[in-house]
Amino acid sequence: MTKLTRRRFGVLAGIGATTLAMPAYLRAQGAAPRVVIIGGGAGGATAARYIARDSEGAIDVTLINDADRYTSCFFSNLYLGGFRDFASITHDYATLESQYGITKVTGLAASVDREAMTVTMADGATLPYDRLIVAPGIDLIYDAIEGYSEEAAQIAPHSWKAGAQTQLLHDKLNALEDGQNIVMVAPPNPYRCPPGPYERVSMFAHVLKSKGFTNSTITILDPKPRFSKQGLFTEGWARHYPGMIDWLGADIIDEVGAVDVNAGVVETGFGAFEGALLNIIPPQKAGAIAAQAGLTDDSGFCPIDANSMRSTIDENIFVIGDASIAGAMPKSGFSANSQAKVAALNVRGDLTDARVFPARYANTCWSLIETNDGVKVGAQYAVEDGVIASTSSFISETGESDELRKETYEESLGWYAGITADMFGTSA
Amino acid sequence: MAGCFGVVAVISPVSSSAVLADAAAAEEPTAAQDAAEAILQIEGDIAYGQFLASECLTCHQESGATDGIPAIVGIAKDYFVLAVVEYQTNVRDSDVMRVQVASLGGEEIAALAAYLGTLDPK
Numbered sequence: 189m190t191k192l193t194r195r196r197f198g199v200l201a202g203i204g205a206t207t208l209a210m211p212a213y214l215r216a217q218g219a220a221p222r223v224v225i226i227g228g229g230a231g232g233a234t235a236a237r238y239i240a241r242d243s244e245g246a247i248d249v250t251l252i253n254d255a256d257r258y259t260s261c262f263f264s265n266l267y268l269g270g271f272r273d274f275a276s277i278t279h280d281y282a283t284l285e286s287q288y289g290i291t292k293v294t295g296l297a298a299s300v301d302r303e304a305m306t307v308t309m310a311d312g313a314t315l316p317y318d319r320l321i322v323a324p325g326i327d328l329i330y331d332a333i334e335g336y337s338e339e340a341a342q343i344a345p346h347s348w349k350a351g352a353q354t355q356l357l358h359d360k361l362n363a364l365e366d367g368q369n370i371v372m373v374a375p376p377n378p379y380r381c382p383p384g385p386y387e388r389v390s391m392f393a394h395v396l397k398s399k400g401f402t403n404s405t406i407t408i409l410d411p412k413p414r415f416s417k418q419g420l421f422t423e424g425w426a427r428h429y430p431g432m433i434d435w436l437g438a439d440i441i442d443e444v445g446a447v448d449v450n451a452g453v454v455e456t457g458f459g460a461f462e463g464a465l466l467n468i469i470p471p472q473k474a475g476a477i478a479a480q481a482g483l484t485d486d487s488g489f490c491p492i493d494a495n496s497m498r499s500t501i502d503e504n505i506f507v508i509g510d511a512s513i514a515g516a517m518p519k520s521g522f523s524a525n526s527q528a529k530v531a532a533l534n535v536r537g538d539l540t541d542a543r544v545f546p547a548r549y550a551n552t553c554w555s556l557i558e559t560n561d562g563v564k565v566g567a568q569y570a571v572e573d574g575v576i577a578s579t580s581s582f583i584s585e586t587g588e589s590d591e592l593r594k595e596t597y598e599e600s601l602g603w604y605a606g607i608t609a610d611m612f613g614t615s616a
Numbered sequence: 617m618a619g620c621f622g623v624v625a626v627i628s629p630v631s632s633s634a635v636l637a638d639a640a641a642a643e644e645p646t647a648a649q650d651a652a653e654a655i656l657q658i659e660g661d662i663a664y665g666q667f668l669a670s671e672c673l674t675c676h677q678e679s680g681a682t683d684g685i686p687a688i689v690g691i692a693k694d695y696f697v698l699a700v701v702e703y704q705t706n707v708r709d710s711d712v713m714r715v716q717v718a719s720l721g722g723e724e725i726a727a728l729a730a731y732l733g734t735l736d737p738k
Contacts, residue, residue, distance in 0.1 A: 525674055526674065529667070529670040542663075545668075548668070548671060550674070550715075550716060552712055566712060567715065580719070599712070602675060605683035606676065607674050609677045610677070
């Protein structure tokens with residue numbers, strides 16, 4: 189099915205044309221070109237499905253993920269709040285394999301050899317690629333906080349990568365007794381899911397309130413001077429959880445100092461804070477494989493061409509999702525899903541005769557503050573002056589009606605069903 | 617905002633005659649209806665529509681399942697085009713949809729309508 193001619197969309201004519209020619213050996217052999225995707229989350233799974241679906245067998249797609257199931261970070265706060273069970277945020281790759289012909293490899297991608305165009309797995313297996321999509325999400329910079337480590341996260345979970353950490357935090361939250369306090373250390377920018385820490389605190393408060401714990405408090409120690417949807421959360425906390433939540437920003441605490449997870453103490457420039465439950469969310473960087481492959485810059489994330497999500501460092505590699513530097517787009521599952529579609533189209537454009545169209549991106553982040561009290565922020569994006577820029581946006585307003593907030597929450601449920609179906613090819 | 621998705625959900629794909637019947641009841645075609653009619657004259661590019669629709673399918677499921685967000689696969693072209701124009705002109709009220717369709721021109725809307733019309737709910 190692979191054809192040699194290339195029809196390019198007019199707007200993009202000439203852009204990167206020299207980089208997009210089909211490898212000569214493929215023309216000679218007529219073999220299906222190979223795409224390898226590292227990471228089976230909102231970016232990687234979506235890219236795999238769209239390439240497989242739209243190339244109709246003309247491209248061989250291999251999806252690497254380090255587990256045989258995927259637990260979504262998005263909606264994991266709702267699990268903490270008791271609004272979802274763990275099974276409902278956990279998905280498998282069976283449909284991608286059976287209905288889309290995608291080869292799923294379960295294991296850790298250890299290294300990328302960009303010269304040889306191969307990915308080597310931790311078990312030594314080598315996977316050659318014609319195009320590579322890197323979608324590893326984030327890694328946590330544990331040592332950015334004195335006293336914190338991967339080991340310490342077993343006592344003071346971050347739960348910023350969903351799975352066992354999420355369940356650990358859930359269990360610790362539900363083991364609290366009235367009068368015991370929670371301290372959260374929020375992350376500095378840029379980080380995955382900008383409203384996430386504050387939705388999480390809302391879910392903490394919901395659980396404590398539901399149990400009638402009137403003597404427990406939640407303190408947020410934030411290295412930022414402000415945060416996403418701040419007005420909406422502040423209003424919601426005052427309305428639903430009066431006196432329970434204290435947010436202390438950079439103007440007050442100056443900085444987060446050492447953490448003693450065994451004593452349950454966090455030092456700051458404003459003194460020490462003690463909690464029976466510490467939720468420490470450290471600074472973040474692109475998933476380790478991105479740095480190993482030499483795709484990151486000094487920021488720890490990966491520069492990309494805004495028109496395609498192609499790495500500016502290697503024309504045969506695309507980086508999508510949290511690991512990428514995507515201009516005005518936040519690091520979110522929705523963003524990753526959106527970027528995956530642009531990357532998938534450009535990969536098909538590289539390897540088949542698929543036409544390539546101008547990039548478009550979108551994102552919406554919904555947050556739940558209390559039962560049926562949902563809020564959202566979203567935007568549409570396009571490429572302006574070489575970067576991904578917001579072209580229009582919206583945000584929920586303070587003082588909205590209960591009816592509207594309930595609709596917003598219900599809309600988020602529809603979105604979750606939709607994006608997971610879009611990622612994994614499943615249908616309700 | 618209230619009920620915006622519900623409105624779309626309960627009115628499954630309908631023919632232009634039904635839409636135009638509503639217009640007749642309102643005597644004069646609305647500006648949105650005039651704009652929609654102009655877009656319906658454009659031949660939609662299905663390949664372009666396939667890419668553009670990928671953005672829609674994050675929420676509107678490809679299978680046709682609804683789960684609180686209405687299906688758009690297999691939707692009648694005239695109904696779809698009018699709905700998009702009405703979101704663009706605030707006749708329909710939805711923050712998400714207003715932003716999603718804001719940058720769609722006539723060619724894009726026609727392409728989307730052409731592609732979505734090729735899909736069958738499963």
